[in-house]
Amino acid sequence: MIEMPPMISPAPRRTQAERSEAMREKLIGATLDCLVTEGYVGLTIGKIVERAEVSRGAPLHHFSTKAALIEAAAGEVVRRVSRKLALAFERSKNAPDPLEAFALAAWRDIFTAQEGVLLSELTYASRREPELGAIVRRLWTRMYRVMSRVAVRYVHSQDPTVPPGRVIFLTQWLMRGMAQDFPLGAPPELFEAYLKLWRRVLGSAIQS
Known part of the structure; x- marks a missing residue:
């Protein structure tokens, strides 16, 4: 007798809500990719549609305006950075110098990675775009709340006059400035050496 192969059940059909959420994620991912490659100035719905490989009307079906899509993309940046910040702290807390280890991890995994490019691009472009400026202010407010908790x-x-949150804020401001020069071609080791110098400047007044 010839044995019949076992029947494979068809995959369950996704619900409309699941399909809608998948499309939203696809559009947000394409928006972030375009922000990295094209910059905010070069960002258009046409390029987002092309990158996402969806129909021209898909963005407006899921987002009422381009600004709404940008805000959703900014929210995704916050989520990614928040996850990476938490991971950097968890990995650093048992290091000989946790604060230095955290700064180096954040520098490598956020400020010189795609998330750093996105934060820089959105912040820079917001200077001349009032609507984008409001989005970016909300983005950084959420970021600061996350950093304060951590x-x-x-x-x-x-020193009671130096709250922990301000130490982290100063450190991330330093790294944001450094990230502006990172693409100019200086050796990566130079930037990390300056972060270690910053830790020594903080000295024994800060423990982690």
Whole structure:
């Protein structure tokens, strides 16, 4: 007798809500990719549609305006950065110098990665785009709240006039400035050496 192969059940059909969410994620991912490759100035619905390989009307079906799509993309940036910040802290907390280890991890995994490019691009473009400026302010407000919660947990200042959150804010401002020069071609080791110098400047006043 010839054995019949086992019947394979067809994959369950996705619901309309699942298809809609998948399309939203595809459009957001394409928007972020275009922001990296084209910059905000070169970002158009046409390029997003081409990158996402969807119909021309797909973005407006899921987002009422281009600004709504940009805000959703900015929210995704915050989520990615928040995850990476949390991971950097978890990986660094048992290091000989946790604060230095965190700064180096954040520099490598966020500020010189795609997320750093996105943060820089959106922030720079917001100077001349009031609508984008409002989106970016909300983005950084959410970022600062995340960093404040993490700072209280991991950074302990010996000086009561230096709250832990401000140490983290100063560190990320330093890295944001450094990230502007990173594409100019200086050796990566130079930037990391300056981050280690920053940690020494903080000195024993900060424990982590």
